[in-house]
Amino acid sequence: MVRPLESLREAWDTLAAGFRSPLLEHDWFMSCAETLHAESDINVVTTWQADKLTGAAPLVSEGGRLAIIGGSRLYEPADWLYSSDEVVSELTDRVLALRQPMILQRIPAESPVARAFDRLSPWRAVAVVRTSADVLAVDTRSSWNAYYEGLSSRITSNLRRLRRKAEKALGRMTVAQSIPGPAEVDAHLETVVAIEGSGWKGRRGSSLGASADLREFFRRYGRRASEKGRLRVSTLSFGTHVAAVELSVVAYRRLWQLKIGYQESLAAYYPGLQLTEVSIRSAFEQGLESYEFLGSAAEWERRWRPEVRQYRAIAVYPMTGTGLAGACRDVAGALWRRLGRRRIDPD
Numbered sequence: 001m002v003r004p005l006e007s008l009r010e011a012w013d014t015l016a017a018g019f020r021s022p023l024l025e026h027d028w029f030m031s032c033a034e035t036l037h038a039e040s041d042i043n044v045v046t047t048w049q050a051d052k053l054t055g056a057a058p059l060v061s062e063g064g065r066l067a068i069i070g071g072s073r074l075y076e077p078a079d080w081l082y083s084s085d086e087v088v089s090e091l092t093d094r095v096l097a098l099r100q101p102m103i104l105q106r107i108p109a110e111s112p113v114a115r116a117f118d119r120l121s122p123w124r125a126v127a128v129v130r131t132s133a134d135v136l137a138v139d140t141r142s143s144w145n146a147y148y149e150g151l152s153s154r155i156t157s158n159l160r161r162l163r164r165k166a167e168k169a170l171g172r173m174t175v176a177q178s179i180p181g182p183a184e185v186d187a188h189l190e191t192v193v194a195i196e197g198s199g200w201k202g203r204r205g206s207s208l209g210a211s212a213d214l215r216e217f218f219r220r221y222g223r224r225a226s227e228k229g230r231l232r233v234s235t236l237s238f239g240t241h242v243a244a245v246e247l248s249v250v251a252y253r254r255l256w257q258l259k260i261g262y263q264e265s266l267a268a269y270y271p272g273l274q275l276t277e278v279s280i281r282s283a284f285e286q287g288l289e290s291y292e293f294l295g296s297a298a299e300w301e302r303r304w305r306p307e308v309r310q311y312r313a314i315a316v317y318p319m320t321g322t323g324l325a326g327a328c329r330d331v332a333g334a335l336w337r338r339l340g341r342r343r344i345d346p347d
Contacts, residue, residue: 005033005044011053015081020252022230023076023294029058031221032070035213037062042069045094047087055087056080057095059102066095066102073214076294077106077135077311080113088112096125102316106132109310117314125318132313133296136306137254140291144284147305155303159274166269171239175278178233185222188233188247189215192259195245199264208259218247218259225249234282236275243271246279255283256292273300280304 005026012026022028033042037060047055057080058069068078082088092113095102107114117127140147148156163173180188193209201207208215225231230251236244244262248255257279262272283291293301297308 005030005042012056015053022249022251022256024079024081027221027224029069031217031224035217035220036070036073045091047090055082055091057091066100068104071105079107079111085112088116092116096318099318104314106311107314109312114312114314117316123319125316128315130313132311135309136293136297136301137309138280138291138304138306140283140288144281150305159270159277162269163274166238170241174237176235179229180226180231180233182223182226185226186219189219189222192245192247192261195263196261234275234279236271241266244275246275253289254292255288257294
């Protein structure tokens with residue numbers, strides 16, 4: 001257990017509620033801290049007004065730099081928590097007082113955190129703010145029929161044609177959507193691992209099956225989400241053949257896609273896209289606000305007429321020996337070239 005972080009649970013989630021993202025809640029960061037980092041590396045910086053938590057920078061020390069907890073492994077959208085711009089200034093001061101270089105990935109472009117470092121005096125620290133990978137989402141507040149009619153016929157007609165072809169060869173397409181309890185999470189996760197590992201991710205060693213700590217993260221976070229009735233598992237089959245599976249959560253009237261994978265032997269029928277269509281339609285029919293793809297924007301996601309959410313990557317080097325040494329090390333290692341190219345593989 002990461003005790004200092006655990007003790008903040010109630011105050012953390014009260015503050016996080018205003019951000020309307022499960023990726024900024026205590027369950028997310030606690031699951032990351034327990035499985036992806038050593039407890040001794042966790043360094044959460046907080047601000048308080050009396051007994052009320054007003055700000056939190058969920059940081060971890062990695063390779064001589066500070067980073068967002070879980071950010072370097074999951075590469076999902078992140079941010080600090082704050083009740084006002086003034087709190088961001090106070091948090092910035094407290095983080096800079098640690099006198100360590102810092103890399104913040106996937107901070108929303110409109111976040112006051114990005115603005116605070118962009119305006120930072122060079123006498124205090126050198127800060128570089130760069131464009132990071134976009135995230136896509138489908139606005140589901142209109143009607144499904146109106147949205148569907150606006151999609152390219154290249155995707156809608158192709159999916160219908162391939163569905164008929166698959167049903168003729170393998171059997172009727174069905175989708176099972178469930179809200180699993182904590183005791184059912186492990187079995188569903190094993191299905192996700194098996195399906196995802198059936199293709200190129202498995203061969204390349206980048207699937208969940210090849211990463212015990214990431215697998216454990218999804219297990220723990222999945223259990224916590226299921227305890228709140230948020231976890232969703234959707235499984236698409238052709239006849240008796242499981243073709244695709246999606247792991248997601250419903251929170252703040254949005255559906256957040258955590259993982260989606262398909263059986264490579266059935267790739268000719270586009271099972272991942274077939275399941276995505278069903279899931280997006282379900283978000284419309286449930287009256288949700290959006291379907292959030294997460295990860296980094298991928299070409300296959302752009303077929304769904306999504307909105308674009310923009311993010312920033314921030315590198316901060318305090319004017320200290322440690323900070324300047326970190327800057328030299330990053331330049332020598334071409335860190336920013338790697339960050340500029342980095343993309344998460346489409347699930």
